[in-house]
Each structure stands twice: as structure tokens, then as C-alpha cells.
Amino acid sequence: xxxxxxxxxxxxxxxxxxxxxxxxxxxxxxxxxxxxxxxxxxxxxxxxxxxxxxxxxxxxxxxxxxxxxxxxxxxxxxxxxxxxxxxxxxxxxxxxxxxxxxxxxxxxxxxxxxxxxxxxxxxxxxxxxxxxxxxxxxxxxxxxxxxxxxxxxxxxxxxxxxxxxxxxxxxxxxxxxxxxxxxxxxxxxxxxxxxxxxxxxxxxxxxxxxxxxxxxxxxxxxxxxxxxxxxxxxxxxxxxxxxxxxxxxxxxxxxxxxxxxxxxxxxxxxxxxxxxxxxxxxxxxxxxxxxxxxxxxxxxxxxxxxxxxxxxxxxxxxxxxxxxxxxxxxxxxxxxxxxxxxxxxxxxxxxxxxxxxxxxxxxxxxxxxxxxxxxxxxxxxxxxxxxxxxxxxxx
Amino acid sequence: xxxxxxxxxxxxxxxxxxxxxxxxxxxxxxxxxxxxxxxxxxxxxxxxxxxxxxxxxxxxxxxxxxxxxxxxxxxxxxxxxxxxxxxxxxxxxxxxxxxxxxxxxxxxxxxxxxxxxxxxxxxxxxxxxxxxxxxxxxxxxxxxxxxxxxxxxxxxxxxxxxxxxxxxxxxxxxxxxxxxxxxxxxxxxxxxxxxxxxxxxxxxxxxxxxxxxxxxxxxxxxxxxxxxxxxxxxxxxxxxxxxxxxxxxxxxxxxxxxxxxxxxxxxxxxxxxxxxxxxxxxxxxxxxxxxxxxxxxxxxxxxxxxxxxxxxxxxxxxxxxxxxxxxxxxxxxxxxxxxxxxxxxxxxxxxxxxxxxxxxxxxxxxxxxxxxxxxxxxxxxxxxxxxxxxxxxxx
Numbered sequence: 001x002x003x004x005x006x007x008x009x010x011x012x013x014x015x016x017x018x019x020x021x022x023x024x025x026x027x028x029x030x031x032x033x034x035x036x037x038x039x040x041x042x043x044x045x046x047x048x049x050x051x052x053x054x055x056x057x058x059x060x061x062x063x064x065x066x067x068x069x070x071x072x073x074x075x076x077x078x079x080x081x082x083x084x085x086x087x088x089x090x091x092x093x094x095x096x097x098x099x100x101x102x103x104x105x106x107x108x109x110x111x112x113x114x115x116x117x118x119x120x121x122x123x124x125x126x127x128x129x130x131x132x133x134x135x136x137x138x139x140x141x142x143x144x145x146x147x148x149x150x151x152x153x154x155x156x157x158x159x160x161x162x163x164x165x166x167x168x169x170x171x172x173x174x175x176x177x178x179x180x181x182x183x184x185x186x187x188x189x190x191x192x193x194x195x196x197x198x199x200x201x202x203x204x205x206x207x208x209x210x211x212x213x214x215x216x217x218x219x220x221x222x223x224x225x226x227x228x229x230x231x232x233x234x235x236x237x238x239x240x241x242x243x244x245x246x247x248x249x250x251x252x253x254x255x256x257x258x259x260x261x262x263x264x265x266x267x268x269x270x271x272x273x274x275x276x277x278x279x280x281x282x283x284x285x286x287x288x289x290x291x292x293x294x295x296x297x298x299x300x301x302x303x304x305x306x307x308x309x310x311x312x313x314x315x316x317x318x319x320x321x322x323x324x325x326x327x328x329x330x331x332x333x334x335x336x337x338x339x340x341x342x343x344x345x346x347x348x349x350x351x352x353x354x355x356x357x358x359x360x361x362x363x364x365x366x367x368x369x370x371x372x373x374x375x376x377x378x379x380x381x382x383x384x385x386x387x388x389x390x391x392x393x394x395x
Numbered sequence: 396x397x398x399x400x401x402x403x404x405x406x407x408x409x410x411x412x413x414x415x416x417x418x419x420x421x422x423x424x425x426x427x428x429x430x431x432x433x434x435x436x437x438x439x440x441x442x443x444x445x446x447x448x449x450x451x452x453x454x455x456x457x458x459x460x461x462x463x464x465x466x467x468x469x470x471x472x473x474x475x476x477x478x479x480x481x482x483x484x485x486x487x488x489x490x491x492x493x494x495x496x497x498x499x500x501x502x503x504x505x506x507x508x509x510x511x512x513x514x515x516x517x518x519x520x521x522x523x524x525x526x527x528x529x530x531x532x533x534x535x536x537x538x539x540x541x542x543x544x545x546x547x548x549x550x551x552x553x554x555x556x557x558x559x560x561x562x563x564x565x566x567x568x569x570x571x572x573x574x575x576x577x578x579x580x581x582x583x584x585x586x587x588x589x590x591x592x593x594x595x596x597x598x599x600x601x602x603x604x605x606x607x608x609x610x611x612x613x614x615x616x617x618x619x620x621x622x623x624x625x626x627x628x629x630x631x632x633x634x635x636x637x638x639x640x641x642x643x644x645x646x647x648x649x650x651x652x653x654x655x656x657x658x659x660x661x662x663x664x665x666x667x668x669x670x671x672x673x674x675x676x677x678x679x680x681x682x683x684x685x686x687x688x689x690x691x692x693x694x695x696x697x698x699x700x701x702x703x704x705x706x707x708x709x710x711x712x713x714x715x716x717x718x719x720x721x722x723x724x725x726x727x728x729x730x731x732x733x734x735x736x737x738x739x740x741x742x743x744x745x746x747x748x749x750x751x752x753x754x755x756x757x758x759x760x761x762x763x764x765x766x767x768x769x770x771x772x773x774x775x776x777x778x779x780x781x782x783x784x785x786x787x788x789x790x
Contacts, residue, residue: 012595012634056629058615058648059728060526061721080715085630099717100732102525128534130497131455138533139523139550155534200407204606211599211606216632218613220453234451235480237611239407253453320475322494326456333454337495363479 004384006180009214010173012257016090018170019051022163023074029159030070037069037117038125038156041135044330045127045160049074051089053258062099063136065110071118077110107140111147125156131335132157161335165327166349172373174259175328175351176382178215179371182252183384185209186265195244195269195395199223199237202248210254220253220332228276229364244270244395249367253332262332262353263369263383270395279360280390282314283368286356290325294372294379296348303338307356316358319365325355328371350374399779401575404609405568407652411485413565414446417558418469424554425465432464432512433520433551436530439725440522440555444469446484448653457494458531460505466513472505502535506542520551526730527552556730560722561744567768569654570723570746571777573610574766577647578779580604581660590639590664590790594618594632597643605649615648615727623671624759639665639790644762648727657727657748658764658778665790674755675785677709678763681751685720689747689767689774695737702751711753714760720750723766745769746777
């Protein structure tokens, strides 16, 4: 036990003022980007602007549209099934159709809402760019573009991420709480693990602990193992059995009130080999360097450089991940990326993962990860810092 | 206790022959649809053709592409981070780039793979249509379309759903197992619930039971309640406290080996009112009618009609869902839809939800759901049938 305690639950649902403030920031950004509106269709963007919180996105059947105009009020153009739920949010202009209706699934309703928008720039931003998906049939999107010939459909992803990248204190409270819940679950896990468990067993155990400590959902729980290290970090669990000499890697995206943590922990079945212990020390120290470098005014390249320097000195043979951490919020990963060429200036309120990793022998990786929020002059650690030595599961 | 037992776990991972057979069916379909290839980018389609099983789709950063050609072998064009994982699958032609690389995230690599394809029809199918999303920046998709001027990009969604709609026996085994796990969890739940629990408490309890009985993940668990019924079925849980006279509705999409169940159960806190009990009997009987109508040769309209008749006779004031059930498989909902105008003929191997519901008083709904697989002359029930009377939680 580390003696850490979980932050009090901040509660579910954000106040209307939070959405009002997002809308105002969006309107100012639309002015700068010279668009009359942005239209969002994807789960996290719809929730960001409306507060509409559902797991129903798992059903691909019905498209949903939210128009965020530079002037006027937010308009939700949604399937009938969602009307009572949308009425619980701060959105007042709710237009609906009896979906599913394949021959016209909201398209004409959306089209007339767009045509009625006050036009100054003649441009509408859509989720067309980096780290974005338009969640509607693209054949319908093509049709809409052709119909709305007096409107230019432009890439609004940069504008949207610019808003989402900097978190409010209520958002940070939720991410911190998710981080604490996962930290507590990670701390409790070793007592439940035993040699002979499969990766799937370990997965069910960590998910159960997450529920016990108050997580709402677990969209991501990569559970991966290998003798003396692992060769990748995104495919798993499998039915591989855990035993002496194995390193178990668990990377968690658990949520509280729709906000996620994203960090991992490593466990050694039996005492780690010297090779693994040395690599672990390097990656742990690289994390220290990343945390120390995380402050307002630094850039994502600075973060990368601070970690890369330690990894290189520790004998890193590279990493197939392509970056050493990223933004975090409603989604497991968000812009920006800690890597050369990204060069995003860190500002207070940005929540970042510090995620150094390296291949230290052929096919053997170790990856660490912590979550921080950028503050003036430094950062606040949101996770409970991993122990300097690998936790050992008796075998 | 109903005396039902959970089917033996079918195990994780499908044999290469399953993917070989999918590929052959796809190639025959491509011939019929006159396309040279289909390109898939979305999680379930990538997994359907390759077996690549990851939760990493939660990260929106990197696009993934799989080319399924009418001639030749499947080509994966993927970020470097996925290479070791893709090498575990049956796919042999794996091309990769060091993602993230915003200035060219796989686009030129994908473009040259497409340009090299044997061309007969000059058409390539994409996930452009109904119940589909292209999981890549659409600005990149537009650029690719413009570059590949000798290839027509057409809507391949119909072709893909045609394949996925009919399940193999290994797929049905996995859906059945997911259904049994959720049935057992639903059966165990009442003993853990008590008046004063919030919907979030109930959510954590059912998720914990799902883990205990062997579920892998729980992408969907709508937990919703209301006095004498509920007014919607997609937004929840909330912090509402459960008490006397409440109906608790839980709709579950839990997975085993990447295959989902999708069915709900209702619980009454204290004895239900006569109004609720009568509505429950109607919806339970409508489910019976739906199950009886589910057989090869019937259509989705027939299924709808069988249920709608019972609901109308029971005083239904309608339903905002737009249909009375749908296909089920890797995703919580898949085509087809049980509704007039769909008219899909049911064939053996189709897994369907039977999902009647109605508004029986203003703002008061009841929805039931069971899962079946279509067989010659009838159907096999995959879920453990809901009890005819509402389970009562003592208050």
C-alpha cells in the first residue's frame, strides 16, 4: 500500500455553465477560423458540445448531427430514439426524424438546418482531419456536399482539437478521479494474481478491481505478457498462461463520468532478470525526466527530448509506438503527440501522458506511463507514481 | 435459478480456415458486385477479414487499412505499432509506416498498393454506405480519390454486410456463449441489488457479475430506471436512486472473443403496479410471437408484424426506437432491421434480436429483448428466456 487515497468522486454530469463556456470558446474560434458553423457527428465531439452521454454509439445504425453555429444556438439533428435523452441536456433546439430511415436518415433535415444558418464566411467545418472520423455514411456526406453548393465544407478538426486540448478544472477533476481509481486497482491487483492465470484471467481481475474502486466503464484494458518483456503493446489479452520470468503489462483506459485515464503498469512473475531490472530502471528514470520537463511553455518536442535522452543512454533500440505520450481527456489518446515535428506548446490545463518505452533486447519491450496536467511552472501528477522497482508476483 | 448452464467457452481466436472462407465468400461477392477490391478501415471489418483483435481502436490517432482484393492476397497497410500483432494473424502481406506521421499517414503507401491491384472493373468498394464509417480523415480520403483517378470509389457497405450478416457456426458459438454469460449475470444480479442503490451502483454490479461469469469486455451496459417504467432506453446510468415502484432496465452488450450479446432485462423494486404488470405481459407475449415467427424464409417485416400485432392489441402508444430488433454479431447492432421497408429474407445463420417495446402510458416504456439464431424451420434461442413475471427486488 502506498498510502495514497482516491480523490472524492466529482459526481456525474457537468453544469450548464461548462457547456456555455465551451460554446463561447467555439464561437470565438470559429470567428478566427472563418467558419459559420461546425458540424459534429462523432461520440466525443457530440458529448463535448451537448453533454449528451450515451453508450449507444456502439450501434452503427443511426447517424447523429450537432450544429454548433457562430451565431445563434446549438442545434441537435438526431434520431427520434435520442430525443428524451437530449432533452436532459442544455440543448434546446432539438430536431428529429424517425430513424432508421435508410432512404433519408436525417439528411434533408440536416440540409435545411444548414441552409438556414446565418452565412458570413460561407464555410462550415466538419470532422475531416487528423484524429477525427465523420460518423455518417460518406455517400450521404458526398450527397450533402453536392446539395449545399453555396457552402464550402472545410476541415474543422484543428479547431475542435484546439478547444478540447485544454481542459477545464471540472474536466481535470474527472480525469484525476479516473486516474486514482485505476491507481488503486493496480495497487490491489497483485494480491489477486497467481502463476497459471491467463492474460484473460488477469484482464477480468483488473476490470473487477476497477468496478470495486468506482470506475464507470473500461473501454481499454490491454493485457499483454512475455518472458523477460513483451514485443508489442496493443494486442491482448490472449489465453497465454503467466509464469516464472514473465513480465505482465497492463495498459488501462478506465472512465469516470466520461473522462479517461491512460496509463500502464508492469508486473514481474518472480524476480526479474538483471536485464529486465536494468531496462525497468531506465524507463522509470525516463518517466521522471518526462514529468520534470512537463510545464507550461515547454513543447511536446521538449517532452520527447527529455525522455529520449534517458532512453538512448539506457541502450534503447527504438520503439514502434512513434511517440512518447500524447494528450488525454474524454478519449484514451488525443492530440498533441510527444514527438519531434509536433512542437505543440504546452499550456496550463493540458492533460498529457508521459509514456517512455524502449526495445531493450530483440522482441523485448518495456513501456511506462503516467498522466499529468500541465500547470504554470510544472505539472501535477494525476496517477499514483509507479514504484521504482517492479512489483513481483510470487511464483 | 432457472437451472440453465453456461455453454463451454469456445476459446479465443478463430482458425485460419474461418478467414480463408470469409475471403472466398468476399471474392465471390466482389465478382458479383463488379469491384476489384474492397478497402476496410473500421474496427469490426478489419477484424472480420484479418482476425486482428485489439482494443487500440480507442485511440483515434492512426488510420489502418486492409485491402481485400478480388485476385491475390489480403494486404494490411498499417501503422508500425501494429506489425507484431498483425503478424499473429493469417495475413502475410503487411506493409507499414512509422505512424503517427501527419503529413502522410499511410496515404502514399495505400495509394501505391491500390495502383498495383489487378484491375478488371476499375472499381473499389469502401465503407461508404449504411451502418458504416470510414475510419480515416475524410480529407485524406478525398485526396486519395482525387489521386486515384483511374479507380472509381464505390459504396461497398452492402457487400460487406451481405457477408457479415450470415454467421458461421464458430461465430454463433461465441455469440451464444456471450448470451449465456449475460443471462447468468442477469440471474445473479437481483441478489446483489438493494433499494437505495443508484443506477451507477447497479451498473458496477452487473459489470462485476459479467466478469465473474467470464465476459471479456462490456462495451454497452445501459442502466436506466423510472417509476412505473422509463421514458427512454439509451442514456444511462445516472445517479438516480432506486426505490419502491421503480422499474430498472438493463440492456447489455457484453462480449466473448469479440462477439456480442444484445439483450435486456427489467426488474421491479417492490411489486409492480397492475398497469406495469399488464404491459409486461404484453411485451413478453410479443417476444413469444417474435421468436415463433423467426425462421428461414420469413422476412424482417414478418418478424416486425408478428410482434407489432401483439403490441397493438396490448394498447401500445408507439415506440421511439423505429424497429423491433435487428442483426447481431461482432457489433451490438448490425443489419438488418425488423421493420416495414427492410424486408430482408431470413436465412439460416443470421443472428437476430427480438426486441418488442411500447409506450404504455405517457413517458412510460417497457422493452424486452432476446437473441436467436435463424435455423431451417425455426430458430434457436441463444439467451435464457426472461421470466414471464417481472423479477421483484424487495424494498
